[in-house]
Amino acid sequence: MTTESVTMAGNKRTEEISREVMRIQAGVLAMVCAVLGGLLLFSMTVWLVVKDGPGAGPHLSLLGNYFIGYSVSWGGSVIGLFYGALTGGIVGWVIGTIYNLVVGLRK
């Protein structure tokens, strides 16, 4: 583990607090992104349904191309919750894993 490096250049000090490179816990990032993704899609859908009623959100409903069964409706919001979480989880996990892999390679 590194400590602190202090270089003296005249009176000026350049300090480093930690020379450690952060590792990401892919599982944790996946969970965080899953929660965020799920809640985001759920709340966006609910917001449009509440605001504009049935048939709202023509653009958001295009997500149905990827998420089978999803639509901008009350039922769709629950399905969106699931898909958002799934996608978020995958994205988080992939980011964490690739990041750690690259950090490992660059060491």
Add this chain to the structure above:
Amino acid sequence: MSSRALVIGAGPAGLTSAYELAKLGVSSTIIEADEQVGGLSRTVNYKGYRFDIGGHRFFSKVPLINELWREMLSEDFLLRPRLSRIHYRGHFFDYPLKAANALAGLGPIEAFLVMLSYSKAKLFPHSEETNLEQWVSNRFGQRLYEIFFKTYTEKVWGIPCNEISADWAAQRIKNLSLKEAIRNALLGAGKSADGEVITTLIEQFHYPRLGPGMMWECCKELLAEKGNETIHGIKVDKIRHRKGRVESVIGHRSNGERVEFDADQFISSMPLRRLIQSLDPLPPDEVLAAANSLRYRDYLTVVLMAKREHVFPDNWIYIHSPEVKMGRIQNYKNWSPEMVPDPSRSSLGLEYFLWQKDEEWTWSNDRLIDLGIKECAQIGLVEPDEVEDGTVVRMKKAYPVYDHHYQERVDIIRNYLDTLPNLQTIGRNGLHRYNNQDHSMLTGVYAARNIVGEKNDVWAVNTEQDYHEEVRSSETETVSTGYTKTMGDRAVPMPIEPDEAEQIIQTAFAKLDSVALGVAFGVVAGVGLFLATAILLLKGGEFVGPRLGLLRNFLPSYEVTWPGALLGLVEGGLIGFALGFFVASLRNWSMMAYAHLLKRRAETQAAGNVLD
């Protein structure tokens, strides 16, 4: 007379070294010029009124010293609240300084000018910080420096602030490292590595029930119980040495009687200049010249006994107002109620910082008491007819002076003293260092331990920020001089677990690898866009992905086709990389900026205590 170790001076440093020697099984004799123990930390008793030379707060970040104090005094060691203010042109300002209080007290125009000069100092600071004026005005601005630092500091030191080395302030305010600042913030209000609450110690302090002298009287008794005698009334004026070893010291009683003491080991807490002048034979001219040019500031206190139960609530007040000569005023009953014989009375210690050559130094006590009464009335503290008695105590060499050349001179002397290995010099004046009791004592402890074979560098105490106090460790580190800096004190157990705070800091402030995060974001964005395009293409239809195709507004030549999917992979990847790289860099930069902010805050707060 002969003993194994001989200690010169029964101040905190000398007595502590004898105390530690006793613990280590080495007997010693202590020789003291005065009739009382305690040195600068003595308590004077005048008709039942007790007072110190100044006011002696007991606070330390050194666990070993706190332990020693408690060991010597136990329940007589009171915890007292601290209140101190600055008196400046008829106003009282909180001290340590608080921005809002200071600005409110100065009035709107002065406050505006202060802010202006503060901004100037931040934008165009002095490029060098060699003297105290530059050091303080870089932190507070020239105007605040002039109001709150210049007059008082010049009263204390008797020389212009631009002739005082910045070391003086730096030694008191120790530059915090970034990590230390974070650690303080993390552990709460100013906790040091061993978890001790520093800030709280500044808001309150320990004080012996009957003044600081009580600690040293007690120490003397404990030493006597173990057969270590303190001999009073002998002033050492010769230290005889031969072939690199001190053989004896010679002193004189006030009646002129000459006394000589032999010993194997000698520890001196007498002023460094006097020590060198006492060596027999004298050292080389260069060393003697270096010693002769060390300077000390002298001090005199006028104590007034007033027929009033409460005069002011503070322990002490700094008197910045240039119209009066006094620099500080102590209210001893606020240090401990037992400092006065009658609760309906108060005793005030008016402190004057002088050179022995100053005219006031030679004034009669009556004349000085009259001056004190006049100045007290002038700043509105007590009326002349309330004062029923007074006394004066003069104390030579109260402050070792840090002028621009002191360090070179001390280095010359130190090198010479290294040639006399059985003589160690310790303490405040013994090392010519502006030490409080705790650091003076620590040098005594180290000198004692050196006698039984340890290799501690007494000169390093209170010089390096991380030395002893803030470093948790029982590690020893060999430094280039060949000394071993023993960092372990018995009160700091060897940490078995790595420091938790250190680990949290290491983890929280670990850098995000910008390239790695860039690659990760790039892969997700590129592959994501490729998949999004591919899914639409596979589904087919009359118009495939008209909305997704709008991305070409941002990604040149992108379209929802198979070649477009590949292009999206590349372009999405590049944009993702840039985003990831930026996010990681921003995060690293903000963590660093946050650490610097914490450091700045901690330094400003510490710099606010510079007068102490």
